[in-house]
Structure formats: structure tokens, C-alpha cells
Amino acid sequence: MESIVQDIKNGNIERFKMVYQQYHAKLYFYVLKCTHSAYLSEETVQLSFILLWERREKLSTSYNISAQLFRIAKSVMTDLLRKQQVRNRHTACMVQEQPDWHMETDITVKEELQQVYNSIEQLSPIRKNVFKLSRFEGLPHKEIARQLSISPKTVENHILRAVRQLKDSLLLVLILLIRHLL
Incomplete structure (x- = not known):
């Protein structure tokens, strides 16, 4: 050690x-x-x-x-x-x-959430499936691997790449939003 x-x-x-x-x-x-x-x-x-x-x-x-x-x-x-x-x-x-702020925030959150779902839908079919099984259904990597007949390491790689891809696409949306507001 x-x-x-x-x-x-x-x-x-x-x-x-x-x-x-x-x-x-x-x-x-x-x-x-x-x-x-x-x-x-x-x-x-x-x-x-x-x-x-x-x-x-x-x-x-x-x-x-x-x-x-x-x-x-x-x-x-x-x-x-x-x-x-x-x-x-x-x-x-x-x-x-500021109760009004809460309503505006709710609308903004719904729009952002829709953007996240749109970004998830842009993932490749296998990556989207792995990501949804992991994040939405809470399945462990081994179970996803068993269901899809792939290795747990492949599952991990798909999840890591999906998260990276989602961060990149949402960052781009944020940058465009900031430019629009300025």
C-alpha cells in the first residue's frame, strides 16, 4: 500500500x-x-x-x-x-x-428541466437508455449491464460520457441565455 x-x-x-x-x-x-x-x-x-x-x-x-x-x-x-x-x-x-420571485423561478425551473430532458433525448440510443436506467430508475451498473448484455465498465463509460455530454450541452444553453440577456 x-x-x-x-x-x-x-x-x-x-x-x-x-x-x-x-x-x-x-x-x-x-x-x-x-x-x-x-x-x-x-x-x-x-x-x-x-x-x-x-x-x-x-x-x-x-x-x-x-x-x-x-x-x-x-x-x-x-x-x-x-x-x-x-x-x-x-x-x-x-x-x-418575494412570493412573485417564486412563481418566476418555478417557470424558469420548468424551462430548464425541459432543456435537460431535450439534452437527454439528444444522446445516442444506447447511452440514453443506460443513462435513464441509471438515473431515473436507480438501477446499479451491474443490473444495467445484465439487462443490456454489456459489461459494467461499458455501463460506467456510457454514464460518464452522458453526464459529460449533458454538462456540455447545458453549458452551451446557459451561455446562449446569458448572451441573450445581455
Whole structure:
């Protein structure tokens, strides 16, 4: 175990990729179990691996990589949950102070939600199917793989690419909206 931590501390990208492959799904399902949110799970996993790499020099060879990675993830998850709680409080205050704002927000949310559904429909048929089974029906990767006769790794790849594609398309919509408002 010490060698894995030391390799990552030394900047060994191949060892980092190996750790990513080994722990990505485990970390995702750990966070999903705690938060019941696919979005928070994705964000936590992504930020945890980014922090692991950015702060690799500070890793301790006294602890295995798994313990350190899950400690980072717990910290990131706690931070994201705190931020979400603050957003929810501010939204509640805005609704109380400006009831009209809530109606406008509801309309905006419905439009944004429609845009998300449109973006999902733009995915390739297999990717769209895998994504819907995962995110809408909550099936685990192994079950999706069994149903579609593909490997769990292929399921994971489809989901990761779908999320990336959705983020890109929604970012483009956001940019166009901002330009329109300016």
C-alpha cells in the first residue's frame, strides 16, 4: 500500500489512473448511500479525485490510499451538503420575501428541466437508455449491464460520457441565455 501512495505522491499518473479505476464506483456508491443524490455523488467523486491529485504531496504513507481517498470524499461531501443547505435557506427567504420571485423561478425551473430532458433525448440510443436506467430508475451498473448484455465498465463509460455530454450541452444553453440577456 505504501508504494501506491508514494507513487501518487511522486506524480505517477498511471498509478493515479489505477486508483481512479479501482475506487471510482465504490466512492460513488458510498456517497450515493449517504446523500441519495446522483448529482452530489458525481460532484463528490469528481472533486475528491481532483483534490487527491492536487494535494498528492501531502498524502501520508502511514495510511492506505483508500482511507485517505474516502476521508477526502467525506470532507467534500460534507462541504457540498453545507452549501446546499445554505442555498436552500436563501431560497426559502427569497420565497417568503418575494412570493412573485417564486412563481418566476418555478417557470424558469420548468424551462430548464425541459432543456435537460431535450439534452437527454439528444444522446445516442444506447447511452440514453443506460443513462435513464441509471438515473431515473436507480438501477446499479451491474443490473444495467445484465439487462443490456454489456459489461459494467461499458455501463460506467456510457454514464460518464452522458453526464459529460449533458454538462456540455447545458453549458452551451446557459451561455446562449446569458448572451441573450445581455
